[in-house]
Amino acid sequence: MTSVISGGVRERINDALHQAVRALGVEEDIPDLELGRAKVPEHGDYASSAGLKLARVLRSRPDEIAARLAEKVVVPEGAATAEAEKGYVNFRLTDDWLRQLVTRIAPGYGGRDIGRGERLQVEFGSVNPTGPLHIGHGRGVTLGDSLCRLLEFTGHSVQREYYVNSDNTQTRRFGASVYARLHGNEPPEGGYTGDYVTELAEMARHDLPGIDKVPEEEAEPKLRMYAIEKMVERIRATVARLSVRYDEWYYENKLWEAGLPQTAIDRLRKSGHIKERDGALWFGEPNDEEEDRVVIRANGQPTYFASDLGYLLSRFEQRGFNRVIEVWASDHHGYVPRMKSAAAALGFDPQKLVIILHQMVNLKEGKMSKRAGRFVTLDELVDRVGSDAVRYFYLLRSPDTTIEFDLELAVTQGSENPVYYAQYAHARLSNVEVAAAERHPRLPERADASLLGHPWELDVARQLAFWPDVVEDATAVLEPHRIPYYVHDLATAVHRFYHAGNAQSEHRVVVDDPELTRARLELCRAARHTLKTALELMGVSAPERM
RNA sequence: GCCCCGCUAGCUCAGUGGAUAGAGCAUCUGUCUUCUAAACAGAGGGUCUGAGGUUCGAAUCCUCAGCGGGGCACCA
Numbered sequence: 001m002t003s004v005i006s007g008g009v010r011e012r013i014n015d016a017l018h019q020a021v022r023a024l025g026v027e028e029d030i031p032d033l034e035l036g037r038a039k040v041p042e043h044g045d046y047a048s049s050a051g052l053k054l055a056r057v058l059r060s061r062p063d064e065i066a067a068r069l070a071e072k073v074v075v076p077e078g079a080a081t082a083e084a085e086k087g088y089v090n091f092r093l094t095d096d097w098l099r100q101l102v103t104r105i106a107p108g109y110g111g112r113d114i115g116r117g118e119r120l121q122v123e124f125g126s127v128n129p130t131g132p133l134h135i136g137h138g139r140g141v142t143l144g145d146s147l148c149r150l151l152e153f154t155g156h157s158v159q160r161e162y163y164v165n166s167d168n169t170q171t172r173r174f175g176a177s178v179y180a181r182l183h184g185n186e187p188p189e190g191g192y193t194g195d196y197v198t199e200l201a202e203m204a205r206h207d208l209p210g211i212d213k214v215p216e217e218e219a220e221p222k223l224r225m226y227a228i229e230k231m232v233e234r235i236r237a238t239v240a241r242l243s244v245r246y247d248e249w250y251y252e253n254k255l256w257e258a259g260l261p262q263t264a265i266d267r268l269r270k271s272g273h274i275k276e277r278d279g280a281l282w283f284g285e286p287n288d289e290e291e292d293r294v295v296i297r298a299n300g301q302p303t304y305f306a307s308d309l310g311y312l313l314s315r316f317e318q319r320g321f322n323r324v325i326e327v328w329a330s331d332h333h334g335y336v337p338r339m340k341s342a343a344a345a346l347g348f349d350p351q352k353l354v355i356i357l358h359q360m361v362n363l364k365e366g367k368m369s370k371r372a373g374r375f376v377t378l379d380e381l382v383d384r385v386g387s388d389a390v391r392y393f394y395l396l397r398s399p400d401t402t403i404e405f406d407l408e409l410a411v412t413q414g415s416e417n418p419v420y421y422a423q424y425a426h427a428r429l430s431n432v433e434v435a436a437a438e439r440h441p442r443l444p445e446r447a448d449a450s451l452l453g454h455p456w457e458l459d460v461a462r463q464l465a466f467w468p469d470v471v472e473d474a475t476a477v478l479e480p481h482r483i484p485y486y487v488h489d490l491a492t493a494v495h496r497f498y499h500a501g502n503a504q505s506e507h508r509v510v511v512d513d514p515e516l517t518r519a520r521l522e523l524c525r526a527a528r529h530t531l532k533t534a535l536e537l538m539g540v541s542a543p544e545r546m
Numbered sequence: 547g548c549c550c551c552g553c554u555a556g557c558u559c560a561g562u563g564g565a566u567a568g569a570g571c572a573u574c575u576g577u578c579u580u581c582u583a584a585a586c587a588g589a590g591g592g593u594c595u596g597a598g599g600u601u602c603g604a605a606u607c608c609u610c611a612g613c614g615g616g617g618c619a620c621c622a
Contacts, residue, residue, distance in 0.1 A: 036562065049564050052602065062602080087602085088565070128622065169621050190621085280620060297620040304622055333550045334617050359551060360616065396570095397559070400551060402615060404558075418570060420584050428582060435581045473562075485560060488569075499586045502578075510581050546584065 007112065008468030009079050010035065013046055013091050020073040021050065024065070026057060037466070044083065044092035045462065051087030062087030098461035099449035105526035110467040110533060114475055115156030121315055122148050124327035125239065126163040129231040130174040130192055133238050133378040135405055136329065136361040141378075142394040142539065143358055144327040145244040146480040149537045154475045159247050159321070162235075163311065166228055166252045168304045175224025178204065182212050182223070200227045241382050242391060243539045250314075252307050260310030260318070261302060264346060265295060268309070273345045283309070283342065293338060309342055316348045323352045325478070330357045356478060358399035385410050388540045392419035395538050396484045418488060422535065423543055425491035428498050429528040430544035436510045436521050443514055447522035451515060454507065456497045460527050463493045467530055480537070487534045494527050 014035045021030050031053045038047040051066030058065055063086050070084035077100075080091040124144020127137050148158050165171050174197075177187035181201035187193055204211055204226050211219055232249060239246070255261055265281065268274040272286030274295065283305065284292035295306045315321050328335075336357070340350040382390055393410055396418070397403055410417075436443070452458065467486065474482040501508030509520040532542040 032562090034562080034564065036564090038565090039568090040566065043565070047565080049603090052564075055602080086565075165622075173621090278620085282620095294620045299620080301620085303620065329616095330551065331616055332622075335622085336550090357550080362615085401559075402552070406558080417584090421570090424582080424584050428585085432581050439581085477562085481560085485569080492569095495585055496587095498581080499577095499583090501581065502583080502586075505580065508581050546582075 008472060009093065009097075009465050010046060010469045011472075012077075013075050013080055016073050016075045017048060017050060017069065017089065020069050021054065023072050024054075024058065024068060026054065028057070030054075031057070037469075038090060043085070043088070044090040045080070045465075046091040046093075048089045048091075049087060050089050051084070055087070093462060093465055095453070095458055096450075098458050098465065099452050101465055102452065102461050102523050102526045103447055103449045105464060105529055107529045108533060109464075109526075109530055110471045111153045111155075112468065112471065113155035114472065115151065115154055117155060117157050118322050119157045119159075119320065120151065120323040120325060121159045121161055121319075121321045122151070122325045122327070123161045123163055124148075125244070126161075126165070127235070128165050128168070128170045128174075129228045129235060130170055131194060131231065132196065133235055135376050135378060135381055138242070138378045138381065138390065139358055139361050139394050139403065140327050140329060141239055141244050142242060142391050143356075143399060143480065145239075145242075146391075146395055146483070146538055147325070147327070147356075147478060148245075149539065150471070150475055150480055150483070153533075153537060154471060160245060161248045161250050162246050164228065164232060164249055164251045165304070165307075166225065167256065167302075167307065168252070171224055171228060172220070174227060175220040176216075178223045178227045179216055179220050182219075197227075200230055203230065238377075238379050238382075241379070242387050252311075255307055255310040255314060258310075258314070258318075260313045261306045262310075264309035264313050265306065268345055271345060283338075283345075285341070291338075291341075305338070305342075308339065309346070312339075312343055312346055312348065312353075316343070316346075316352070323354065325354045325356060327356045327358065330359050333357050354478070356399060359402040361403040361405055381410075388423070389417055389419045391539045392417075392422075392484060395481055398479065398481050418484070419540060420546075421495075422484075422487045422491045422531065423541070424546055425494040425498075426528060426531045426535065426542045427544060427546040429494065429524045429531070432498070432509045432524055433521060433528075436517055439510050440514050440517055443518045443521070447518045448515055449519055449522060451519035452523060454500065456493070456500050457520070457523055460490075460493045460497050460523055463490045464526055464530055467534070483534055483537055487531065487538070490527065490531060490534070494531070497523070497527075 014033070017033055017035060018030055021033075033048045033050045033053055035046055035048040038044050050069055051062035054065050055062045063084070066084035066087050066089050069089050070082040073082045073089070075082070075091070077097055078094055079097040080093050083090050083092070122144055124147070125137060125141040127133060133141070145160070148160050151158050173188070173191050177191035177193070177197050178201050180187045180191065181198045182205060187197065204223055208222060208226060211222065214222075236249075265274055268283065273283055275282050275284065275292070279298035280294050281296035282292040283295045284290070293305055294303050295309070296302050315324050336355050339355070340353060343353045344350045385393070389410065394403070452461070470482055470486040474480060509517065509524060511517050535542045
């Protein structure tokens with residue numbers, strides 16, 4: 001994409017509007033002029049309430065200010081015209097500029113160097129490796145992956161990490177459960193009862209000869225690591241089916257081998273954040289016991305929190321990430337303040353630790369319980385619904401909303417599934433390009449976009465103009481769910497455009513006139529590239545045929 | 547008791563303090579000898595949970611209340 005519009009037309013208009021405000025003699029800070037998409041067509045494409053915003057500063061009537069601004073504002077390239085109405089300044093993208101835009105769109109359109117190569121880590125999906133992923137985990141995994149895709153698309157240097165717990169209470173119980181099954185016993189209280197635990201025990205009996213002769217104290221850590229390894233393999237396979245990629249599977253025991261938790265504790269002891277009480281070590285603010293949390297238990301065993309202290313060092317210091325984004329399920333929300341204060345106590349900017357919480361996923365049939373071994377696994381979901389639909393389904397919702405997973409609906413393959421709507425638009429565009437090549441073996445190399453003029457053609461171009469705004473906003477607030485909503489809007493414009501040719505053949509893309517065909521083909525290509533890019537950010541495939 | 551999230555059309559959900567609140571599904575009515583009908587055009591459907599407040603303006607911000615979900619361990 002050329003630099004001319006890389007920032008998006010909205011930003012261009014906003015800059016122009018600010019210039020106009022300065023020209024009116026406003027010296028001080030200009031308030032946010034609320035430039036956004038207009039909600040009704042009569043108001044154009046973008047609208048600003050600049051007149052209302054500046055009324056106080058300029059001590060003048062909003063409608064007068066808006067009128068003066070509309071007169072003064074000059075949008076570069078003639079991309080938009082301005083019109084005042086009451087206190088608002090409305091902008092309408094010009095047809096000529098929309099036509100130009102179409103010829104400029106190349107693969108990767110909308111991408112932009114917002115991050116300037118910022119080194120950041122996104123840690124997501126880090127479930128205790130004590131069982132297969134279930135439907136709830138699928139949400140964190142797909143959200144995290146799409147977030148990474150988005151951040152990479154906007155110029156960040158992203159490292160994707162899965163933190164593998166291996167030394168905590170849950171994984172020990174897991175090891176003990178495998179040990180119990182190995183000896184034909186029931187798992188201990190609070191252990192894991194799923195059939196897969198028995199299977200793991202049998203596999204261990206085969207892979208670790210003589211393990212059943214070893215006393216528990218010695219056998220459990222071996223069985224635990226063996227079982228964790230098997231579960232991690234399974235988790236890797238599951239997420240791979242969803243096109244979720246990780247750069248690093250970071251094991252908790254690696255922290256201890258590097259002595260990072262101990263280093264962190266020593267440092268915190270010096271600053272008064274680590275205190276000894278009741279035989280245990282606690283973390284908290286100096287001279288305040290209120291929020292204290294145990295780091296090392298009275299029995300000498302560390303809690304997960306000790307590992308997490310070391311994990312902060314590993315990331316902010318040892319590995320030098322500027323920012324760390326964690327994706328957690330909301331049932332961990334109580335842990336957020338503790339992690340933030342730990343980061344601050346260790347000398348890091350807590351703002352650089354960004355924690356994204358997503359709400360839970362419920363099945364309509366009833367609650368899930370991992371330890372009871374009675375759940376619908378993510379694998380089963382992918383088997384039944386398919387990766388594309390699963391990803392689309394998860395990403396469609398804001399992280400703040402609880403998903404009520406209606407399996408019955410998700411399983412039905414048909415037009416009610418929004419993913420097909422978007423993919424079909426892409427397939428149609430791909431197909432029409434093939435048809436054009438057959439009909440016109442030698443089309444003009446360059447498209448004359450001025451031949452585009454029908455409202456449905458310009459509406460496609462208009463949607464394309466909005467794409468950089470969507471990318472920018474989604475990145476700013478770290479909300480990938482804005483993408484599928486955009487995809488839907490673009491697909492709608494594409495289907496309308498295409499359908500015009502079904503209703504009247506002279507409106508088809510492929511017509512007798514090679515010049516006209518070429519121009520419409522250019523629009524198809526621009527839309528196809530953009531659709532494909534957006535779908536890629538979601539991890540959803542863009543088929544060329546359906 | 548304290549903390550977090552939600553409450554918007556029949557259902558599932560979008561909606562950066564701006565003008566007349568949107569989409570999908572479902573329901574109903576039309577459109578295929580055609581570059582793919584997995585599509586298009588149209589219709590109906592709303593006290594944005596309630597009450598106060600902030601201001602030129604509130605679904606959006608604040609307070610209180612209600613309902614639903616999730617947390618509040620020497621589990622993670």
